[in-house]
Amino acid sequence: SSRASTVLSALDIPTTPTELPGVYDGQWKGSGDVLESICPTTGEVLARVKSASPEELSVALEKAREAYKEFRLIPAPRRGELVRQLREALAAKRDELGALVSLEMGKIKTEGVGEVQEFVDICDYAVGLSRMMNGRVVSSERPGHTILEVPNPLGIVAVLSAFNFPVAVYGWNLSISMAAGNATIWKPSPSTPLCSIAVTKIVASVLEKNGLPGAIAGLVTGGKDIGEALVEDRDVEMVSFTGSEAVGRKVGKVVQSRFGKTLLELGGNNASIIMPDADLSLAVPAVFFGSVGTAGQRCTSTRRLYLHRSIAPEFLSRLQGLYGTIRAGDPLATDTLLGPLHTRGALGIYSSAIDQLKAADAEILTGGSRYDEAPLDQGNFVRPTIAIPKTLDPTHEMWATERFAPVLYAAEFDELEQAIEWNNAVPQGLSSSLWTRDLRNVGKWIGPAGSDAGIVNVNVGTSGAEIGAAFGGNKSTGWGRESGGDAWKQYVRWSACTLNFSDEAPLAQGVSFDA
Numbered sequence: 001s002s003r004a005s006t007v008l009s010a011l012d013i014p015t016t017p018t019e020l021p022g023v024y025d026g027q028w029k030g031s032g033d034v035l036e037s038i039c040p041t042t043g044e045v046l047a048r049v050k051s052a053s054p055e056e057l058s059v060a061l062e063k064a065r066e067a068y069k070e071f072r073l074i075p076a077p078r079r080g081e082l083v084r085q086l087r088e089a090l091a092a093k094r095d096e097l098g099a100l101v102s103l104e105m106g107k108i109k110t111e112g113v114g115e116v117q118e119f120v121d122i123c124d125y126a127v128g129l130s131r132m133m134n135g136r137v138v139s140s141e142r143p144g145h146t147i148l149e150v151p152n153p154l155g156i157v158a159v160l161s162a163f164n165f166p167v168a169v170y171g172w173n174l175s176i177s178m179a180a181g182n183a184t185i186w187k188p189s190p191s192t193p194l195c196s197i198a199v200t201k202i203v204a205s206v207l208e209k210n211g212l213p214g215a216i217a218g219l220v221t222g223g224k225d226i227g228e229a230l231v232e233d234r235d236v237e238m239v240s241f242t243g244s245e246a247v248g249r250k251v252g253k254v255v256q257s258r259f260g261k262t263l264l265e266l267g268g269n270n271a272s273i274i275m276p277d278a279d280l281s282l283a284v285p286a287v288f289f290g291s292v293g294t295a296g297q298r299c300t301s302t303r304r305l306y307l308h309r310s311i312a313p314e315f316l317s318r319l320q321g322l323y324g325t326i327r328a329g330d331p332l333a334t335d336t337l338l339g340p341l342h343t344r345g346a347l348g349i350y351s352s353a354i355d356q357l358k359a360a361d362a363e364i365l366t367g368g369s370r371y372d373e374a375p376l377d378q379g380n381f382v383r384p385t386i387a388i389p390k391t392l393d394p395t396h397e398m399w400a401t402e403r404f405a406p407v408l409y410a411a412e413f414d415e416l417e418q419a420i421e422w423n424n425a426v427p428q429g430l431s432s433s434l435w436t437r438d439l440r441n442v443g444k445w446i447g448p449a450g451s452d453a454g455i456v457n458v459n460v461g462t463s464g465a466e467i468g469a470a471f472g473g474n475k476s477t478g479w480g481r482e483s484g485g486d487a488w489k490q491y492v493r494w495s496a497c498t499l500n501f502s503d504e505a506p507l508a509q510g511v512s513f514d515a
């Protein structure tokens with residue numbers, strides 16, 4: 001369609017129905033299975049992409065190893081200068097790349113552009129970091145000795161990413177991995193190959209301009225098989241995996257069994273708790289964005305809503321009012337609030353959630369069905385849903401499972417302690433949000449008996465984090481932390497280097513071993 005070709009040609013992606021090479025290791029190639037990029041809005045095939053064959057993956061890893069050997073010798077601040085150039089190149093294509101995210105993934109344009117902005121932001125952060133990735137000088141107990149804690153690059157970092165953030169997740173990893181001096185190899189979601197090709201082209205152009213090997217930032221598109229092969233490979237020092245709990249559990253075990261490093265960013269099942277003193281004019285729109293934004297396909301989407309009994313009816317009626325304003329349509333159109341689910345398969349996730357609710361006699365306040373009128377019937381459009389399940393058991397499968405669709409489960413509580421217990425009773429621990437103006441509630445919420453999630457917000461929704469703070473979740477979300485904070489420390493290997501400047505060679509702890 002002309003809609004698609006406008007977006008693709010702005011990023012130099014051929015629009016004729018040829019098969020695009022989906023592997024980059026310094027050169028573009030691809031002779032594995034053909035992946036189809038399908039537009040979730042119209043159902044049209046946007047492109048066919050030739051993914052990596054097992055041999056191409058091996059070659060890409062060899063090239064990455066060679067590239068690493070060169071790259072690790074470049075001083076960190078100079079690597080930061082490369083990241084700065086990457087930032088500029090990305091910012092120059094912010095709008096075009098954002099449009100591609102909307103076209104291929106299905107999120108609305110402002111969120112697509114926001115995702116590219118996040119990549120730009122984390123590049124800024126990594127540029128700064130490149131002059132601050134410092135070790136420490138430790139005072140030794142032995143006279144004339146000093147201990148240095150020294151960070152050095154790790155080697156090869158593999159990034160396996162999910163469909164829902166087809167640009168930003170790679171950005172969080174690449175920018176910091178690059179500043180740290182690693183070669184990075186990306187296996188994106190098989191359903192968003194065009195985003196990964198467009199990003200890799202931009203990164204490759206920066207490396208090329210600086211006369212550096214392209215395999216510093218390689219790309220291997222592919223599905224489960226290529227993902228498995230990459231994760232199993234002993235040549236990959238760290239696997240940074242973003243995706244579902246089910247796949248993350250397998251990936252974690254495989255990498256652990258070969259004693260590699262992992263960084264896991266898995267599913268979320270995030271709750272918002274609304275206290276009686278909450279400012280509803282802020283809380284209601286925040287829950288609306290949290291549950292409906294990205295059509296409920298963010299790892300931080302609001303999936304559970306715990307309302308204090310005294311404000312529950314008013315809150316729900318105002319929230320339903322906002323649900324009534326949802327404009328579903330082409331995510332590229334500026335007035336659209338709700339795009340499609342990403343795949344046909346996701347329709348099944350949505351409808352099975354609805355079927356389960358109905359079978360359990362839940363009250364469905366709004367939603368519960370697909371949009372089946374033209375033109376929305378061409379895409380994967382579903383009505384965002386608010387449901388009140390009969391069961392309050394927080395460990396019941398209905399409450400305890402992440403369903404990657406816009407379905408919000410609501411319940412009433414009487415005491416904050418009860419709501420916190422429910423918040424914490426699920427396996428996942430990514431994001432959480434409390435709405436209150438009472439400082440005592442805030443103290444409980446962020447303290448030792450409070451939320452056990454990695455993201456614990458107050459008067460801020462569950463969704464939408466900034467890159468300056470560590471991002472990630474606890475428990476079955478995988479304990480990984482990306483961006484901000486001290487995340488860079490995972491992308492390096494640490495050495496404790498004891499230096500002896502003295503004329504003696506004493507043992508530590510006063511141990512004597514005289515012959």
Ligand code: NAD
Pocket residue numbers: 160161162163164165187188189190222223224226227228231242243244245247248250251265266267268298299300402404430472473477
């Ligand atoms: P997914 O687990 O299906 O796929 C993630 C990646 O793993 C893809 O690249 C996929 O090809 C690959 N893969 C599949 N099987 C594999 C295997 N056996 N070995 C190695 N790799 C394999 O996830 P998805 O459906 O693309 O994404 C949605 C999920 O991602 C949700 O659960 C969401 O919460 C999660 N997510 C988490 C975060 C976070 O930061 N915590 C961010 C975004 C998405």
